[in-house]
Amino acid sequence: MNFYNIKTQNKTIYLIHIICPVLCLYLCACKNQNYILYYNKVNEIDSIYRMANKPEKAIKKFIRLFHKYEPKNQELTEEYKTYIKLADQYHKNFGGKKSLYKLITLVAPYGNEYKKLYPLCKKYGIDSLEANQKVADWKMGLNRALIDSFSIAMMRDQEGRPENIALVYKNIEKNINLFFWTFEHYGFPDGQKIGRLGNDNVFIAMPTLLSHMIGSKKYPEFRKKLFEYVKSGHCSPQEYALMSDTYDYYKNTAVRYSLRNNNQDSVRVNRNRKSIGLPSIKHSSKIRKDKFKKI
Incomplete structure (x- = not known):
């Protein structure tokens, strides 16, 4: 083995020793993420969009959030779908096909709900057949x-x-x-x-x-x-x-998270809701009204 090969090999070993621990720390950090913090951040951003009516500011905050956390698409809030639709509306880059594929998979458990995404998907080069295939592939991967x-x-x-x-x-x-x-x-x-x-x-x-x-x-x-x-x-x-x-x-x-029991201390109820990542009573009521308004 000549000197050049030895030097290259040593450099490779050095890089492995440097990169592997950093990569391990990153993967551990991702694995140990606290999604209650994520949900509370979603509620904060959703409030900026829905209650303060500042969609462009919400888009920027969503982008930062989804760089840090693998997105969910919770029932009613539908934060990832909201982000993508807002970003498209304001001509912001949300990741195109890659993000839409992810959204289709997140929506897939809800029957034909994903078909409502056809127009948006078509705009970014995904036809209905491809969207259907994405859901079929998802179903094949179920346990x-x-x-x-x-x-x-x-x-x-x-x-x-x-x-x-x-x-x-x-x-x-x-x-x-x-x-x-x-x-x-x-x-x-x-x-x-x-x-x-x-x-x-x-x-x-x-x-x-x-x-x-x-x-x-x-x-x-x-x-x-x-x-x-x-x-x-x-x-x-x-x-x-x-x-x-x-x-x-x-x-x-007390039914701590109920929206129907008006005799409770709302400050205490909202604190309990926040402790598991639910929006405040007032915010949750607004989300529900907006959702059923569209149906």
Whole structure:
């Protein structure tokens, strides 16, 4: 081996020693991101756009947010879709095809909802056939074993209700054990893993399944684990809040995240909402009104 090869080899080894630790730190940082901070930032930006009526300022803040976090597209808020549509409207670069492919995948669990994106996709060179193929590819990547398990869990969840209480509680224990097994092997069974429709078009109503877990003795451990998935971005704050509120209601305490109970201290309720990434009561009400106005 000549001197030149030795020198090149040493330089390569040196670069590996420098780059690898930096890359590892970056990947760890991404893995350990707290999505409650993300949700609260989304709420802040959405407020700038929706309530302060400053869309161009919101676009800039969305760009910075999505550079730091892998985007979600939460129900009602639909922050990633909002960002892309606003950016297109104001002729800002949102990433073109690459970002639209990502949005199609995020919307894919909601049936034909992605088809509403056809006009925007066409504008950037993605025809309906390509969009359909993107969704078909997404479906191929779903976890069939989990779809089978949670289709059964959903049907089992309804057995015996409301008369056969013994059977209901027996099935709750089976389902909570399925959740813990899934957490251990696959993480949280979100829409990107199992979609929304199970076998034979059974609708997998995850919020309903989660809220029924309050009937188990293992619920405190389950709730703690679920909060970790809110932080990691796999369980939505809305799903966690519904489960948490159902438990607190039946324990005769305030329904902390409810929009309907006007007798509560709004400052305390909003603080509790923020602690899991939900918008304030006033902001949430505005989001809902805007959403249903469009339907």
